Amino acid sequence: MSSSSSSALQMEIFQYIDAHQSDFIKGLKEWLAVESDSVQPHLRREVMQMMVLAADRLATLGTSVNLVNLGSHQLPDGQVLPLPPVLLGELGKDPQNPTVCFYGHVDVQPAKKEDGWDTDPYILTEINGNLYGRGATDNKGPVLAWINAVETFRALKIAMPVNFKFVIEGMEEAGSLGLEKLLEEEKQSFFSDVDYIVISDNLWLSNKKPALTYGSRGNACFFVEVEGGSKDLHSGTFGGIIHEPLLDLIALLDSLVDSTGRIQIPGIYDSVAALREEERKLYESIEFDLEEHRNNCGVKKFLYGSKEEILLHLWRYPSLSIHGIEGAFHEPGIKTVIPAKVIGKFSIRQVPNMDLSVVKKQVVEHLEGVFSKRNSPNKLKVSMPLGAKPWLADVDDLLYKAARRAIKTVFGEDPDFIRDGSTIPVARMFQTVTQKSVVMLPIGAADDGEHSQNEKISRHNYIEGTKLFAAFFLEISKLHQNLHETSHTKTIN
Numbered sequence: 469m470s471s472s473s474s475s476a477l478q479m480e481i482f483q484y485i486d487a488h489q490s491d492f493i494k495g496l497k498e499w500l501a502v503e504s505d506s507v508q509p510h511l512r513r514e515v516m517q518m519m520v521l522a523a524d525r526l527a528t529l530g531t532s533v534n535l536v537n538l539g540s541h542q543l544p545d546g547q548v549l550p551l552p553p554v555l556l557g558e559l560g561k562d563p564q565n566p567t568v569c570f571y572g573h574v575d576v577q578p579a580k581k582e583d584g585w586d587t588d589p590y591i592l593t594e595i596n597g598n599l600y601g602r603g604a605t606d607n608k609g610p611v612l613a614w615i616n617a618v619e620t621f622r623a624l625k626i627a628m629p630v631n632f633k634f635v636i637e638g639m640e641e642a643g644s645l646g647l648e649k650l651l652e653e654e655k656q657s658f659f660s661d662v663d664y665i666v667i668s669d670n671l672w673l674s675n676k677k678p679a680l681t682y683g684s685r686g687n688a689c690f691f692v693e694v695e696g697g698s699k700d701l702h703s704g705t706f707g708g709i710i711h712e713p714l715l716d717l718i719a720l721l722d723s724l725v726d727s728t729g730r731i732q733i734p735g736i737y738d739s740v741a742a743l744r745e746e747e748r749k750l751y752e753s754i755e756f757d758l759e760e761h762r763n764n765c766g767v768k769k770f771l772y773g774s775k776e777e778i779l780l781h782l783w784r785y786p787s788l789s790i791h792g793i794e795g796a797f798h799e800p801g802i803k804t805v806i807p808a809k810v811i812g813k814f815s816i817r818q819v820p821n822m823d824l825s826v827v828k829k830q831v832v833e834h835l836e837g838v839f840s841k842r843n844s845p846n847k848l849k850v851s852m853p854l855g856a857k858p859w860l861a862d863v864d865d866l867l868y869k870a871a872r873r874a875i876k877t878v879f880g881e882d883p884d885f886i887r888d889g890s891t892i893p894v895a896r897m898f899q900t901v902t903q904k905s906v907v908m909l910p911i912g913a914a915d916d917g918e919h920s921q922n923e924k925i926s927r928h929n930y931i932e933g934t935k936l937f938a939a940f941f942l943e944i945s946k947l948h949q950n951l952h953e954t955s956h957t958k959t960i961n
């Protein structure tokens with residue numbers, strides 16, 4: 469195709485996307501209305517419903533859809549819950565085209581209006597060009613943007629430049645349970661002809677400048693349970709004469725990180741690769757607005773003062789966060805009770821070279837050591853219900869070239885090349901199981917508020933993100949054909 473006809477084609481696609489903004493937003497509104505929270509067991513039915521909605525949406529585009537049953541899983545309290553099925557979809561099978569597999573998730577983090585949202589988290593509300601709602605950016609918006617882009621080609625009756633495969637799940641926010649096994653099982657079938665994998669489930673580093681992501685941290689999640697007697701007690705009647713489980717737990721949690729942010733678990737930094745000088749230089753050259761980032765967080769001060777230190781601690785070093793305590797009274801008012809059993813929840817974002825089983829052993833030994841010094845008769849139980857590995861990719865891959873070109877076309881500038889401090893468990897699974905290249909091509913901005921109150925995606929990013937994906941289909945198709953023509957010519961010569 470000549471370059472003038474290819475830019476005319478692109479123009480036609482972009483015009484269609486601009487003209488159908490309202491339809492695309494309506495589609496997002498329907499998806500955001502479903503409280504598909506995979507973290508809270510009582511909402512599992514909604515996650516199931518969301519999977520069916522996603523399957524129906526893809527089926528109307530002509531995708532052949534298979535909702536693969538993953539069975540059930542057991543919660544720490546013994547309750548058995550069905551796992552949502554994983555959607556495997558296929559659209560197009562032209563042997564001349566590369567096959568691009570898109571991964572996304574349609575489950576969300578918990579959200580309630582009372583958490584401090586300005587609007588109902590399950591009613592998409594547009595304010596000043598932002599589309600607010602739980603899942604707007606993480607990850608329903610980006611999944612729909614990809615689908616909108618595919619739909620545009622179909623609506624305009626343009627030949628598909630790539631074959632599409634879809635892996636859509638409903639358990640990402642709960643650690644992608646069951647997914648790795650499915651990927652292994654499908655390695656020789658569903659994944660056998662996949663050439664490239666694209667994930668769009670993270671954010672840019674800035675509010676305005678697009679980015680391409682080549683690495684993410686892993687996450688090891690822990691429960692630390694302290695159990696005293698068999699029931700909660702009156703703190704006036706029993707306070708002062710017993711070893712309180714919550715005091716034990718707070719001492720245990722307090723032993724994990726010091727006030728400078730350094731993890732106190734012996735050995736935890738041992739396998740983190742030393743920082744090479746050329747790598748440090750890379751960090752110096754990244755554009756990163758500390759003030760903007762601080763405003764996005766809504767905090768007064770970071771633990772570190774320089775851009776390099778902050779990025780290193782987000783991407784390159786592990787961190788430990790405490791998420792909550794189950795069993796402790798957290799409602800307004802004061803309940804003068806001594807809880808009988810409390811469970812602390814924390815996670816360690818790990819980086820390349822850290823081994824999950826070693827991390828688990830270090831955590832257990834450390835907590836048992838601290839606990840034994842308290843001479844408490846209470847029962848301690850430490851478990852690691854989730855462990856996701858970090859991921860790092862080769863930015864010289866064709867996939868990154870195609871994504872970079874598509875970004876330049878749509879946003880008019882080159883992307884930041886970034887890593888991400890958060891975790892997409894499937895990234896590393898895909899890389900290991902399929903041995904194919906993986907790119908993270910985010911369309912959400914740094915101020916989208918993933919997992920936070922007032923999560924949003926801007927109308928601009930949602931619509932330009934749809935264009936980005938459409939442009940990406942054309943770019944990867946072109947680069948892939950060129951690569952194959954070159955290697956074919958080499959073989960003949």
Ligand SMILES: C[C@H](N)C(=O)N[C@@H](Cc1c[nH]cn1)C(=O)O
Pocket residue numbers: 606607640641642643669670687689854856890891892893918
């Ligand atoms: C980056 C992605 N949108 C996301 O939010 N991932 C979650 C996945 C996770 C990790 N541990 C448990 N769930 C995250 O990074 O928290």
Ligand SMILES: [Zn+2]
Pocket residue numbers: 573606607640669
């Ligand atoms: Zn996500």
Ligand SMILES: [Zn+2]
Pocket residue numbers: 577606641918919
């Ligand atoms: Zn998330």
